[in-house]
Amino acid sequence: VPPESYGNLLQHFTGSKDHNVALRERAVKDGLSVSEYSITVVESGDELRYGSEAEVYERLGYQFIPPELRENAGELEAARKGELPKLVELADIKGELHCHSTWSDGRHTLEQMALAVRERGYSYMAITDHPRGTLAEQDLEVDQLNERLKPFRILKGIEVNIRVDGSLSLPDGELAVRDWVIASLHGAFDRNPTERVLAAMDNPHVDCIGHLTARKINIRPPAEIDFESVVPRAVETGTFLEINSQPNRLDLRDTHARLAGEAGVKVAVNTDAHELRALQHVEMGVAQARRAWLTKDQVLNTRTWPQIEKLLK
Ligand SMILES: [Zn+2]
Ligand SMILES: [Zn+2]
Numbered sequence: 001v002p003p004e005s006y007g008n009l010l011q012h013f014t015g016s017k018d019h020n021v022a023l024r025e026r027a028v029k030d031g032l033s034v035s036e037y038s039i040t041v042v043e044s045g046d047e048l049r050y051g052s053e054a055e056v057y058e059r060l061g062y063q064f065i066p067p068e069l070r071e072n073a074g075e076l077e078a079a080r081k082g083e084l085p086k087l088v089e090l091a092d093i094k095g096e097l098h099c100h101s102t103w104s105d106g107r108h109t110l111e112q113m114a115l116a117v118r119e120r121g122y123s124y125m126a127i128t129d130h131p132r133g134t135l136a137e138q139d140l141e142v143d144q145l146n147e148r149l150k151p152f153r154i155l156k157g158i159e160v161n162i163r164v165d166g167s168l169s170l171p172d173g174e175l176a177v178r179d180w181v182i183a184s185l186h187g188a189f190d191r192n193p194t195e196r197v198l199a200a201m202d203n204p205h206v207d208c209i210g211h212l213t214a215r216k217i218n219i220r221p222p223a224e225i226d227f228e229s230v231v232p233r234a235v236e237t238g239t240f241l242e243i244n245s246q247p248n249r250l251d252l253r254d255t256h257a258r259l260a261g262e263a264g265v266k267v268a269v270n271t272d273a274h275e276l277r278a279l280q281h282v283e284m285g286v287a288q289a290r291r292a293w294l295t296k297d298q299v300l301n302t303r304t305w306p307q308i309e310k311l312l313k
Pocket of ligand 2: 098099100159210272
């Protein structure tokens with residue numbers, strides 16, 4: 001393929017197949033034939049070669065369609081009307097809302113985590129260690145670090161377990177004084193998972209549900225959560241959902257994240273990092289958010305902490 005056909009080539013082989021089939025079928029109706037070499041105007045035999053994908057889409061009558069959206073899931077229709085969303089970008093993320101340290105099962109200290117998060121250019125981090133009976137000591141360390149690192153801010157978060165009866169692994173009184181509360185399923189995934197998540201969302205202190213289905217790709221299947229009942233309850237109660245960016249979780253999955261966004265739920269893109277290098281998984285979470293059509297506004301942590309605080313229950 002000659003360099004002047006690079007856009008045609010890239011578009012052709014980027015896929016998905018469903019996207020390209022639909023695109024070519026529509027082109028045929030317009031008297032055009034699309035290949036990896038060119039767009040052929042059937043009537044005149046003219047071969048149109050383009051160096052960029054954007055030009056290919058433009059000639060075919062579309063807005064540029066980002067590769068993440070090429071699933072034949074409504075993107076062609078939206079692009080023809082010029083109504084594609086402006087997708088969230090990595091640079092929009094302003095803070096980390098789910099991570100662990102040596103205060104629970106993390107590999108690095110709170111200080112190491114905070115410094116690494118600040119190094120990413122973020123302005124805040126919620127430390128969400130699992131309860132280990134050491135919250136008072138941890139909070140003292142948070143205060144000291146916040147004094148040293150300001151204006152960077154560590155929020156006093158927690159990740160509580162949603163128990164089999166739907167109750168949480170810390171009493172309400174202790175949750176009430178946390179800055180940020182994540183509730184997650186960590187076991188007994190086959191025992192009323194939907195009812196347990198709904199009960200957790202009803203708790204006035206729970207801000208966000210962590211890794212909703214608890215799936216671990218290639219390790220265990222997702223819990224059978226009835227997403228159709230979770231989303232309206234999230235809207236009603238003002239509870240956020242997360243895209244957990246761990247490569248073997250990516251939970252919410254893209255189709256669910258899209259439905260959540262469309263229903264008006266703000267989705268946090270979190271790493272759930274248990275070590276420094278896992279903080280970079282935010283890239284995978286943002287990619288997942290883009291596949292879900294999410295805009296900057298639909299992603300919670302594109303906001304500063306004071307802006308998020310105003311949205312809490
Ligand atoms: Zn968890
Ligand atoms: Zn976690």
